[in-house]
Amino acid sequence: MDSTTVAPTRSSRRSGSAPTISDVARQAGVSPMTVSRVINGEANVRPATREAVNAAISALNYAPNRAARSLAGAGQVRIGLLYSNPSAGFLSEFLLGSLDQASRSDVQIVVEKCELGEHELEVAQHLIRGGIDGIILPPPLCEAPALLALLRDARVPTVAVATALPAEDQLAIRIDDREAAAVMTQHVMDLGHRRIGFIAGNPNLSASALRLEGYRRALADAGMAEDPDLIVDGLYTYRSGLDAAEQLLDLPDPPTAIVSSNDDMAAATVAVAHRRGLDVPGDLTVCGFDDTTLATAIWPELTTIHQPIAQMARAAVELLVGTLRQQKDRDGAAEQHVLDYTLIRRQSDAPPRRRPRVVGA
DSSP: OOOOOOOOOOOSSOTTSOOOHHHHHHHHTSOHHHHHHHHTTOSOSOHHHHHHHHHHHHHHTOOOOHHHHHHTTOSOOEEEEEEOOSOHHHHHHHHHHHHHHHHHHTOEEEEEEOOTTTHHHHHHHHHHHTTOOEEEEOTTGGGOHHHHHHHHHTTOOEEEESOSSOOTTSEEEEOOHHHHHHHHHHHHHHTTOOSEEEEEOOTTSHHHHHHHHHHHHHHHHTTOOOOGGGEEEOOSSHHHHHHHHHHHHTSSSOOSEEEESSHHHHHHHHHHHHHTTOOTTTTOEEEOSBOOGGGGTSSSOOBEEEOOHHHHHHHHHHHHHHHHHHTOOOSSOOOEEEOOOEEEOOSSOOOOOSSOOOTTO
């Protein structure tokens, strides 16, 4: 098979600056208009010319300006949504919100599942090669360093959703996780609880650390000493919630209330309490975080922090599409929106018992 190899040539662009369509045209020996036709997949380009342009794009590591291409009318805007979330409830609401806003914005959304590790890089590279215009990353991919670096190098506009500490130049949608967790902990203390367990989330996510900080801040503000035994790790999965609840309830002086970093782990805590013959909330108050569909699918229904997941997804699509269509400058600080949360009180919380519980009475 014949192939065309284009040797790198010197260009007039400044060292370290991103290559332009003119640089590609000069490298391939064609006009910028021809390069544009190749990038947009138009058919009226000779195969040899197309190969020369693609070779130049590869040699220069050129990433097309997707915003300009979309604005120029080269087809419908295509955005990718990569997910790898252990909570089915979170994912379901996020997908529904994303698809709804994509329809409203008249854009195509490409949903791809990937496993955290090397697979997300492979999926992202596939989308980049396919000319994706932008990408949305819910947790935990919103904080995958290699993935974010790949998308930044390819100059693909990306919105990180539910990351607690986005970089200054990162488009982001989030809530105030620290404050929300502090509000929930304060609510439990207002009920009269003083032995309050806390199930932390995945330690690799910044939101987990901020929710733990919120719990600690509420205790400190109330003048209560922190007991390290009352803080256990989870992974945002139901299974990890079972293990964490067992660990807390096995303590010689177990908590009268447990605050969990998400609803999945809170639901698991309720299950462990029931298995031990404990009444929720009579013997144990249990509170969650997120307000996914799981919060109202169990009994008692969970008191929880309503994180507006579907609204966050809609806001992410809207922000990304606006960035693409308006060709906003990607240098410096990027738009970051902090949405409101709400404490939702249901049936899983109550004041602590005033007298010892007699099992079997």
